[in-house]
Amino acid sequence: MAAAATIPTPPAADWIDRAEAALRAAGHRSSGPRSAVLELIGNQECVLSAREIADELRAGGREVGVATVYRTLELLESMRLVQRLDVGGRSARYEPALPGGEHHHHHLVCDRCGRVTPFEDPRLERAIADLGRRLDHSVGGHDVILRGLCPRCAASA
Amino acid sequence: MAAAATIPTPPAADWIDRAEAALRAAGHRSSGPRSAVLELIGNQECVLSAREIADELRAGGREVGVATVYRTLELLESMRLVQRLDVGGRSARYEPALPGGEHHHHHLVCDRCGRVTPFEDPRLERAIADLGRRLDHSVGGHDVILRGLCPRCAASA
DNA sequence: GTCGATGCAAAGAATTTGCAGGACC
DNA sequence: GGTCCTGCAAATTCTTTGCATCGAC
Numbered sequence: 010m011a012a013a014a015t016i017p018t019p020p021a022a023d024w025i026d027r028a029e030a031a032l033r034a035a036g037h038r039s040s041g042p043r044s045a046v047l048e049l050i051g052n053q054e055c056v057l058s059a060r061e062i063a064d065e066l067r068a069g070g071r072e073v074g075v076a077t078v079y080r081t082l083e084l085l086e087s088m089r090l091v092q093r094l095d096v097g098g099r100s101a102r103y104e105p106a107l108p109g110g111e112h113h114h115h116h117l118v119c120d121r122c123g124r125v126t127p128f129e130d131p132r133l134e135r136a137i138a139d140l141g142r143r144l145d146h147s148v149g150g151h152d153v154i155l156r157g158l159c160p161r162c163a164a165s166a
Numbered sequence: 167m168a169a170a171a172t173i174p175t176p177p178a179a180d181w182i183d184r185a186e187a188a189l190r191a192a193g194h195r196s197s198g199p200r201s202a203v204l205e206l207i208g209n210q211e212c213v214l215s216a217r218e219i220a221d222e223l224r225a226g227g228r229e230v231g232v233a234t235v236y237r238t239l240e241l242l243e244s245m246r247l248v249q250r251l252d253v254g255g256r257s258a259r260y261e262p263a264l265p266g267g268e269h270h271h272h273h274l275v276c277d278r279c280g281r282v283t284p285f286e287d288p289r290l291e292r293a294i295a296d297l298g299r300r301l302d303h304s305v306g307g308h309d310v311i312l313r314g315l316c317p318r319c320a321a322s323a
Numbered sequence: 324g325t326c327g328a329t330g331c332a333a334a335g336a337a338t339t340t341g342c343a344g345g346a347c348c
Numbered sequence: 349g350g351t352c353c354t355g356c357a358a359a360t361t362c363t364t365t366g367c368a369t370c371g372a373c
Binding site: 093095096097101117119120126128130132133135136137139140141144145146147148149150151152153154155156157158159160163 | 287292301306
């Protein structure tokens with residue numbers, strides 16, 4: 010069943026190409042460090058913090074300054090190419106996003122191990138869309154975070 | 167109409183009493199600074215950050231060290247007497263919560279002015295409850311954040 | 324050649340922690 | 349009187365910013 014299923018599928022594999030194209034179209038230049046960040050973000054499945062991105066790049070031999078990581082994330086977020094997510098830790102997390110809302114999803118956060126798992130549910134989306142129409146507040150986007158125990162932690166609890 | 171309405175009602179006025187009682191029952195002591203924090207949290211309508219709490223207390227002539235504010239919030243959160251909320255700013259916000267889930271609600275965040283407005287919607291709650299049952303992940307709580315423009319900012323945009 | 328992008332290091336902001344003294348029970 | 353609580357200040361962590369340099373177009 011598709012409804013309410015957790016999503017094993019990684020983000021669109023062409024996110025990287027689309028992001029690079031969007032950046033170029035907006036007049037931004039291409040560069041080694043920026044491409045490295047884009048590739049890392051596009052190829053990973055779960056949300057990453059700026060620190061994790063910098064660490065993974067260094068581990069992969071493509072060290073990029075933290076300032077550049079932050080500036081790249083800020084740029085990508087302003088172009089809605091990444092979605093920022095605050096799940097409660099000390100740092101913000103980012104994940105690839107597509108402007109049209111494709112692959113839109115939400116997150117399950119494990120209170121025990123911190124693992125973040127994406128899921129999607131059409132009914133929830135419908136409820137939120139309807140709700141938005143009834144509120145005296147224009148709604149442009151939304152985040153839903155469910156907290157609990159992931160299967161692994163629930164088993165060992 | 168009650169559904170999907172923003173909530174003008176302040177949190178239960180007896181939250182303060184309940185919180186003080188819960189703390190005492192758990193073996194914690196009462197003190198001036200702690201009571202000042204409890205009173206401020208219980209009497210305000212919107213979510214507050216640790217910094218805002220410290221500032222308001224100082225303005226009210228009841229200065230409390232920031233460390234104490236943080237320690238009190240940590241304690242209250244661990245006892246589920248306050249709910250922590252990350253709306254995207256640099257700091258976490260807190261609001262009174264009742265263990266039984268009474269006055270449970272969610273938030274609208276204005277992308278322009280940052281104003282946070284609570285709302286509640288039974289249908290959304292139902293969709294989330296059903297969803298929780300279908301997921302391979304135990305769900306203990308949830309946050310929903312809708313982003314957009316508040317009426318005031320929408321009017322002046 | 325121009326102007327955007329990068330890296331380093333310093334600045335800032337939020338939160339945590341060590342410690343000595345004071346208050347509650 | 350013991351133990352919890354508090355405040356201060358130092359330490360940490362996350363993020364932003366100034367500035368000189370480098371590189372893409």
